Amino acid sequence: MRLSVEQLHKSFGEKEVLHGISFEVQSGRALGLLGRNGAGKTTTIRILMDVFKANSGTISLDGAPFVPSKHQIGYLPEERGLYPKRTLIEQIVYLAGLRGMPRKQAKESALFWLKRLGVEEYAGKKLETLSKGNQQKVQLAQTIVCNPEIVILDEPFSGLDPVNSQILKDVIQELIEQEKIVIFSSHQMSYVEEFCDDIVIINKGEVVLKGELKEIKKEFGRDQLAFSVVGQSGEELARFCKEQFASLFAITQVKKDYIVIRMEQGVKKNQILQALLDHKLDIQRFGIYEPSLTDIFVEKAGD
Amino acid sequence: MTQLWTVIRFELNSYFKNKGYILATVLLAAVLGVGLCIPRFFGEDEGTKQDGAVASEEQGKKDSLLIFDEAGIIKDTKYLDKKYPEWTWKIVSDEKKLEDEVKAETAEAGFVVRNASTYDYIVNNSKMYDSNTEMFDEILSYYNRANYMNQNKIDVEKMEEVLNTPIVSNQKVLGKDSVRSYAYTYILIFVIYFMIIFYGQMIAVSVTSEKSNRAIEVLITSSKPDYLIFGKVCAGAIASFLQIGIILGAGLVSYRANASVWSSKLTGMLGSIFDIPNTVLIVFAVFVVFGFLFYSFLYASLGALVSKTEDISKSVGPVMMVFIVGFMIAMFGLQEPDGMLIRITSFIPFTASYMMIIRTAMGTVTVVELIVSALILIASCVLTGIIGAKVYRFGTLHYGNPLKLRNVLRRLVSEKE
Numbered sequence: 001m002r003l004s005v006e007q008l009h010k011s012f013g014e015k016e017v018l019h020g021i022s023f024e025v026q027s028g029r030a031l032g033l034l035g036r037n038g039a040g041k042t043t044t045i046r047i048l049m050d051v052f053k054a055n056s057g058t059i060s061l062d063g064a065p066f067v068p069s070k071h072q073i074g075y076l077p078e079e080r081g082l083y084p085k086r087t088l089i090e091q092i093v094y095l096a097g098l099r100g101m102p103r104k105q106a107k108e109s110a111l112f113w114l115k116r117l118g119v120e121e122y123a124g125k126k127l128e129t130l131s132k133g134n135q136q137k138v139q140l141a142q143t144i145v146c147n148p149e150i151v152i153l154d155e156p157f158s159g160l161d162p163v164n165s166q167i168l169k170d171v172i173q174e175l176i177e178q179e180k181i182v183i184f185s186s187h188q189m190s191y192v193e194e195f196c197d198d199i200v201i202i203n204k205g206e207v208v209l210k211g212e213l214k215e216i217k218k219e220f221g222r223d224q225l226a227f228s229v230v231g232q233s234g235e236e237l238a239r240f241c242k243e244q245f246a247s248l249f250a251i252t253q254v255k256k257d258y259i260v261i262r263m264e265q266g267v268k269k270n271q272i273l274q275a276l277l278d279h280k281l282d283i284q285r286f287g288i289y290e291p292s293l294t295d296i297f298v299e300k301a302g303d
Numbered sequence: 304m305t306q307l308w309t310v311i312r313f314e315l316n317s318y319f320k321n322k323g324y325i326l327a328t329v330l331l332a333a334v335l336g337v338g339l340c341i342p343r344f345f346g347e348d349e350g351t352k353q354d355g356a357v358a359s360e361e362q363g364k365k366d367s368l369l370i371f372d373e374a375g376i377i378k379d380t381k382y383l384d385k386k387y388p389e390w391t392w393k394i395v396s397d398e399k400k401l402e403d404e405v406k407a408e409t410a411e412a413g414f415v416v417r418n419a420s421t422y423d424y425i426v427n428n429s430k431m432y433d434s435n436t437e438m439f440d441e442i443l444s445y446y447n448r449a450n451y452m453n454q455n456k457i458d459v460e461k462m463e464e465v466l467n468t469p470i471v472s473n474q475k476v477l478g479k480d481s482v483r484s485y486a487y488t489y490i491l492i493f494v495i496y497f498m499i500i501f502y503g504q505m506i507a508v509s510v511t512s513e514k515s516n517r518a519i520e521v522l523i524t525s526s527k528p529d530y531l532i533f534g535k536v537c538a539g540a541i542a543s544f545l546q547i548g549i550i551l552g553a554g555l556v557s558y559r560a561n562a563s564v565w566s567s568k569l570t571g572m573l574g575s576i577f578d579i580p581n582t583v584l585i586v587f588a589v590f591v592v593f594g595f596l597f598y599s600f601l602y603a604s605l606g607a608l609v610s611k612t613e614d615i616s617k618s619v620g621p622v623m624m625v626f627i628v629g630f631m632i633a634m635f636g637l638q639e640p641d642g643m644l645i646r647i648t649s650f651i652p653f654t655a656s657y658m659m660i661i662r663t664a665m666g667t668v669t670v671v672e673l674i675v676s677a678l679i680l681i682a683s684c685v686l687t688g689i690i691g692a693k694v695y696r697f698g699t700l701h702y703g704n705p706l707k708l709r710n711v712l713r714r715l716v717s718e719k720e
Contacts, residue, residue: 013714049524051700075524081517086317097309098526142521 001027001062003150003181008057010043016205017043020057023200023210027149030172030182032196032213032293034189036301040205041185042078045152048183049073072099074148078155078185080139084128088114088138091127096145106145113141117167133164140168150181157191169194189293199293203301213293220296224289225249225269228258230282244279248272253295260289306526310534311541314509318542328546332553339557342564366411367391368435369425371401374418376446383442401425414439419447481640481665487579488637488664494547495591495656496630499598500623502543506535506599507606507615510695514610519699528696532607533688536599543595579664586663589677594656597684598626600691607698608706618705625653633657640666650676652683 003025010018018040025031035041046052048059050068059066083091089110096106114120117137122130127138136159144151153172157165172195176182186192192199199216201209209216229237238254241261248267253260263272269288276283318324368390370377377383380392393410395401401413405425412435413425422443424436445463452459510532513519522531558577579587605618632654636645640661649658649668655676662668693715698706 013717046524046700051523073524075521077517077520077524079517079520081520083513083518084516090313090316094309094313095521095525097313098306098522098530100305 001149001179001181003066004058004060004063005044005048006058006060008044008047008059009055010040010047010052011055016055018047018054019205021202021205021207022057023207025181025183025198027179027181028176029197030176030184030195032192032199033183033185033202034187034192034199034297034301035202039202039301041202042154044202045075045154045183045185048152049075071150072146072148074143074146074151076139076143076151076153076156078158080136082127082135082138082142085126087124087126088119088130088141089123092138092142092145095142099146101146109145109147110141113145114138116171117141132159133161136160137164137167140171144171144175148180150183151175152183152185154185155187156184157186157188189297193293201297201300208300209296216296217290217293220291220299221289223263224252224260224291225263225272225287226258226260226289227276227286228284229276230284233257234259245272245275248275258285306530307534307537310526310530311538314535314538315541317509318538324542324546328549331550335550335554336557339554340561343561367393367404367409369401369404369410369413370394370416371396371398371413372416373398374416376416376419376443376450382445382449386442387438411435416443419443484583484664485637487577487583488661491579491583491587491591491660491664492630492633492637492657494551495594495660498543498547498591498595499626502539502595503598503602503623504615504619506539507602507619508612509535509539510603510606510699511609511612511615514607514699515612523696523699528699529692532600532603532692532695536596536603536688539599540592540595544592583660583664586673587660590656590659590680593677593680593684594652597652597680597687598622600684600687604687604691604694604698605708607695608708608711610701610705614705629654629657633661636661637665640664650679652680655680 005024006022008018008021009016021040021044023031023033033041033044043052047054048066048068061071086094089107092110092114093103093106096110097103101109111120111123114123117140119130119134119137119141122134127135130138136156140156143153156168156172160168169191172182172184176195182195184192184196193213196213198211199209199213200207228234232240234254234256238251238259241249241251241259247264249261249263249272251259252262261272263269273283273286276286370380370392372394377394380394383390383392390411395404395413398415401410401415402425404410405413405427408427412427415423415425417423420443422439424439426433426435448462449459452462513522555577601622602619605622606615609615609618629648632644632648636642636648636658639645645658645661645666648654649662649672659668659673659676663673690712694708694711697711697715
């Protein structure tokens with residue numbers, strides 16, 4: 001399955017908040033939907049789920065217009081919450097019922113997921129009696145109780161300890177392996193890097209970057225090298241290199257104990273390495289620079 | 304529709320599992336049911352009452368009343384003992400003795416007769432509802448009359464019989480008996496008031512708490528907002544009608560079972576409460592159902608405008624004010640069911656439920672008027688439902704500061720354009 005979002009525009013009153021959002025996501029490949037707070041991610045998700053109508057633009061599934069009510073969608077919102085005074089089983093079965101699942105099946109599925117997530121013993125307890133981490137698991141259980149074709153997870157790891165995070169990671173990995181369409185939104189870039197094959201970065205209602213994460217990283221790292229020298233901080237090294245090697249490379253980033261440089265046109269890696277050795281620098285690390293997703297995000301979505 | 308039923312069932316469960324709801328229903332039903340059984344345990348039938356009248360009166364005899372007559376009008380207590388047997392009448396020889404006995408509380412009170420038209424009433428502590436002077440006015444009048452008749456050789460007893468011939472009046476009501484219908488109309492109005500104010504608030508709280516605990520985020524992506532609001536309102540209606548039904552039902556069953564042991568006077572009063580004409584019941588059913596739904600939609604949409612339950616009172620305040628003003632008008636309207644104010648307000652959806660019941664039970668109303676008012680109320684109810692669903696949808700996605708209904712409606716209109 002391939003879900004395509006094309007040129008979504010949305011205004012609230014006079015203010016346009018989405019200026020033509022487009023991206024694609026296919027089953028078995030998770031998409032990282034990234035953006036700063038207020039960038040337009042939640043609005044995009046709500047349009048996708050038919051909570052809002054877009055002013056213009058289309059959403060299609062395998063080429064046909066996408067009608068959310070005809071598909072099972074599991075949504076874990078960032079603003080989470082369920083009924084604190086109701087039992088886990090009661091509310092999960094209720095939410096499954098709202099999504100059209102028969103009661104008996106909903107109960108079986110709810111118990112399955114509560115067990116899978118390690119909170120089965122609390123099935124008959126009120127939500128408010130559970131710890132924050134366990135409440136989070138209940139949220140995840142309600143998201144996937146209906147065996148959804150499309151899963152949208154907004155900050156699923158917030159508030160989870162490392163053990164619970166691992167359980168959640170396994171579940172998300174399973175969903176991806178089960179060929180679900182997974183849209184993953186998070187500010188914790190390490191998780192996005194772990195799960196997502198593709199990313200979309202939205203900034204101020206516009207897509208500023210999208211594509212395969214591996215390719216994006218490669219593109220961002222093109223002609224860039226990272227190196228460090230024993231006994232020198234990043235700043236000291238940057239100062240020295242600026243004076244000595246201006247003709248060979250430009251410094252793009254200064255980190256705590258290393259620097260990132262961009263080679264000038266026609267300059268080869270070996271030339272730079274030779275130049276460093278010629279200056280009797282005790283090289284600690286030298287290699288092709290692979291940017292982290294955080295670096296890419298800051299560059300694309302930063303002010 | 305399945306979704307609607309799912310919402311109704313879930314919401315109903317929350318009422319049925321609510322300890323307050325169960326306790327209130329059981330307690331009120333028990334109080335009413337047991338209360339109407341009381342005469343069975345403490346009361347007595349007419350025959351027993353008559354047989355034991357003297358004994359009971361003897362037992363219930365009050366303290367003494369003393370008389371010091373310096374005018375020589377009251378010579379003995381024969382008449383007084385016969386006419387007012389519940390008192391022990393005693394004629395004393397001087398005023399001081401009378402005062403001492405009253406002060407010592409060996410006598411309830413005393414009368415010092417100065418002349419045929421003047422007496423002093425002596426009492427230790429005066430009471431708010433003391434009718435002894437009225438009684439003694441009659442006594443002194445009687446003695447004056449009797450003395451006059453004796454002086455003129457007129458038979459006192461025969462004359463008294465003529466003067467005090469008991470008059471029996473029978474009322475035949477051709478239209479509505481306001482005296483009988485007053486009690487049940489009063490109760491029906493209170494039932495409406497209680498249902499709307501209590502359940503309306505509960506519906507508003509239910510909507511707002513879904514916003515405050517953020518459950519709404521999942522709900523609106525799982526179901527249509529229309530189903531959510533309609534489900535809530537319908538569940539509120541079912542729960543409230545069920546509760547009222549159980550409470551009144553318990554009262555009715557208990558009354559039927561104990562009607563024979565109530566004294567005839569009380570049976571008449573209670574009978575009028577439970578013996579509501581079918582027309583009134585039908586009007587009540589229609590107007591209470593749609594009036595309830597009308598207000599419930601208002602409460603639900605107003606509940607969606609705020610994100611914290613503590614802000615609800617601010618949001619629903621104006622509607623509650625209108626509702627309470629309507630209630631006050633209805634209370635005054637019970638005195639004048641055909642007044643102009645009642646006639647006008649019986650066509651306004653905010654007050655129609657109260658006023659049409661008053662007019663039907665106690666005043667005059669034509670079938671056409673009833674139908675027109677019902678249609679206005681139903682149309683308003685549908686309109687409030689549609690607008691309420693839109694406001695609910697809009698409001699549930701906006702957190703933070705309370706929204707103003709006027710601004711939300713303006714936004715909805717501009718988005719539609």
